[in-house]
Amino acid sequence: MLKLYIDGYQSKLRRSRALEQATRSHIEVIWLCQGARPSDKTIIDFRQNHLTALQNVNRALLQVCRELALIGGRRVAVDETLLKACANRSVHTTGNLTRELVRLETQIQAYFEALEGTLSDPVLVLPR
DSSP states (O other): OHHHHHHHHHTTOOSHHHHHHHHHHOHHHHHHTTTOOOOHHHHHHHHHHTHHHHHHHHHHHHHHHHHTTSOOSSSOOOSSOOOOOOOSTTOOOHHHHHHHHHHHHHHHHHHHHHHHHTSSOSOOOOOO
């Protein structure tokens, strides 16, 4: 099953039904599975029952690829995901985040100062 999973990942076959069909039609998958034809339910159960082991195999594969300098680790690739760009002025840059953190720190400090000054006052006005 692990061979089927890895071959499916390489062939971009993610769905269990597509993997099941590959065990019936692709000669290399039939050879890898040694003629076994697991059902889609069996493939789903394998993924669910061995999720941590599959994650460890993927981590080990990435480590081997890094050691062999097949990947550099500088770029991230995302499969089958729609990403939208954000081009507004409130983009979170390092400078913007630093200013926001300073602003939040001053608000927190002002809040605690207001708490100290109004311990006996029942109405507390929070700074903006």
